Amino acid sequence: MPHPPIPGPIEAAARATPAPLARKVRGLSDRAIAWIFVAPTIFLLLAINIFPLIWTVRLSFTNYAANRPNREVEWVGLRNYTRILTDEGTWATMQTTAHFLIWTIVLQVVIGFTLAWLINRKFKGNDLLTTLIVLPMMLSPAVVGNFWTFLYQPQIGLVNYMVELLTGTPASSFSMLGPGGLAPWSIIIVDTWMWTPFVMLICLAGLRSIPDYIYEAAEVDRASKWRQFWTITVPMVLPFLMLAVLFRGIENFKMFDMVNLLTGGGPGNETLLTSIDLKREAFEKWRTGYSSAYAIILFVTVFGLASIYVKALNKVKER
């Protein structure tokens, strides 16, 4: 067996040792260890991520229903796909998701960046406040989302009370989760409350990565603070910010837990995000084949959008 050259005396000792014993002493080869170390992870991911994905693809061409396992399964070709893509409900759901996605990202970027920029003034106690601000994103979205329904109660809730206190609008005249068009905004508020800290932390990392000497040089050149902000701060934080947007985008496209407990898609279909629609199709109507096709369409959409975005991100980084 060829092996990497070892310094003289050890090599001589290794040669002098009988083969089986040598293997015992020197242990397994690096190659074998690499395989032993990586294999369980790959196996687990294959079993619990990839195999199910392939199964979903297979199911998406059938009319299988999980609650009726004994019914004969028929191949329906692309019927599920054409149905989903020509269904007006799907497009309405996509629009609802886009509305949620765009507004949460805009609000979180604006508030998160502002907070990071303020925290970067390095005032006393900034790390304590940062920790406290981060708390909401560490908590269970389901448990917190459920509690927000209490805060949003029209008669007794804290939110309506605060609005009455600050603007004079009677608390019982509007309902954040009921009909009247406010529900889509309610979920945006809760998501922004939870996840702004994430964008803030990433922006903060970006701001802290800018070396002082760049600002010092700008100062020597008599660039105004305003100009420094737009020509140094913003461009240098942009790659970080774009990465934060990517993470939030993917997460919110998959959004399920918080919204499911807050509105469950209602009132009517006003907050019916794709994941909630998918759950209704799959686990309430038990249209397993149809919802498998739906899942594949969603996965391809996220994957496609994310890859295009990453390309754009890399271009920004290269600049």
Added chain:
Amino acid sequence: MSAYSVTEPSRASKWVAGALVALYTLVTLLPLVWIISTSFKSGPDSISYPPKVIFEPALEGYVNLFTTRTRIAADDFAALPPPETWYDQIVRDQGMVIAGQSRFGERFMNSVIIGFGSTFLSIFLGTLAAYAFSRFKVPLKDDLLFFILSTRMMPPIAVAIPIYLMYRELGLSDTHLGMILLYTAVNISLAVWLLKGFIDEIPREYEEAALIDGYTRFQAFRKVVLPQAATGIASTAIFCLIFAWNEYAFAVLLTSGNAQTAPPFIPTIIGVGGQDWPAVAAGATLFLLPVMIFTILLRKHLLRGITFGAVRK
């Protein structure tokens, strides 16, 4: 170094920034303060309008969280012997008697078992894989790493359909083992990426020195690399634990009784005529408090972990 730096913000701007951030902190913490304070309110206090900021603390929420109660006929109620314990008394004051234990304790324990079980497994497997990716030439390394990460892009509901079917076949539905394996599979991608970063930072020379001293690869890994990576492993473990602790989508779809965790259970706590908000708040407080304390105590490591992916390169 000069005493005056052009990049140091002025005192006034620091003061304004501090005030604005403090204001945001107050607003953002309000819902959390409200959860905790509601858990100590009596039923009527919790739904009074305007909302009560000052109230007489009560343990009704916590007692209701851990018990099930029934109403009995007025005559029977009057004929009962005086309550034996303080919690009996609290239930009697609501005009009811204790019928038994609620399932909250069980659900909480499920969260603990599944959370710690999957964290242990993700860290165990993740550390091995991360070490191999960091130190050895693994064929198709970059593709494998990307594949590991891309598994996080799938919506949980999309994966839940076949997993539901697969677990039904294998008898893993609604079992602790099934949930532990599932959460491990979800967590391991993050664990491998984070841990690879931490192990990359440990100089290879340490192990090479150990190998020359006659250690086997495995011994070098165990006695040299693991102690060096301990901090990184610990902060990765906290991330995995928090994810498993908070997870809801898989839990609500794949468990119903035996292995149900607390997040799908807490929203189902109902009292007479709607949700029993002090009990829900009590459950939420007990469930959220450990994470809040963890976050505050371990802030340095956690904050580093969150921005990790963004900061590296």
